[in-house]
Amino acid sequence: MGQxxxxxxxxxxxxxxxxxxxxxxxxxxxxxxxxxxxxxQQAAWASAAEDEAAFGKRLAGQLTLIASMNSSPIGFVSLRGADHIDLLYVHPSAVLRGVAAMLCDALEKLAGARGAKTLTVDVSDNAQEFFLKRGYIATRRNTITLGEEWLANTTMQKTLGEASPPV
Incomplete structure (x- = not known):
């Protein structure tokens, strides 16, 4: 029997x-x-963490939750303001283990308890399916500039209090 x-x-x-x-x-x-x-594009995107002091200040200025395993962080999510998921990242070795879902579940509950009726998130192309399965709907397509690079993402929104579709 496996561990x-x-x-x-x-x-x-x-x-x-x-x-x-x-x-x-x-x-x-x-x-x-x-x-x-x-x-x-990936390098321009990742450059947001090069200045660790600024990155830490961004996380500290928001409601940021950390998922840990054996006391080591494996993912995090942050809520900007009352109703916008700013960051959701999981270490590649922990993907598809329910970590992102656990982080989102907790953040959605906290946002709802704080009075948010909806949550929005600007989603990278590779994360759209995850948010669709959680009941978020696409509301607009965006193009953002990071340094000399242009990246596309999609703003998605979920009404809180509605059950997520089964995964």
């Missing part, structure tokens, strides 16, 4: 988490988005 996988746990962001979360951010972009974005 059971340890369960991921959630906790709030601490400033000392910044270097590992920056590494998760960069690894996730590098290893999970290559089918949808060029290497130069």
């Amino acid at each position: 059971a996988m340890p369960q991921a746990t959630l906790r709030p962001f601490l400033p000392t988490d910044t270097p590992i979360l920056a590494a998760i951010f960069v690894a996730s972009i590098a290893e999970l988005t290559g089918d949808d974005y060029s290497e130069t």
Whole structure:
């Protein structure tokens, strides 16, 4: 009989988490988005974590939750304002293990408890299916500029309190 996988746990962001979360951010972009974005687009996107102090300040200024396994962070999600998911990243080695769903479940509940009626998120092309399965609908297509690069993403929205479709 195989050994059971340890369960991921959630906790709030601490400033000392910044270097590992920056590494998760960069690894996730590098290893999970290559089918949808060029290497130069990925590099421009990942550059948001190069200034760790600024990246940490961004995370600290939002409601940021961390998923950990064996006390090591494996993913994170942040809520900007009352109703916008700013960042959702999971380390590539932890993808498809329910970590992103656990992070989103918790953030959706917290946002709802704080009075949000809807949540929006600007979703990379590779993450659209995940959010569609959670009941988010596409509301507009965006083109953003990062340095010299242009990247496309999609704004999606979910009405809170509605059950997510079965996965």
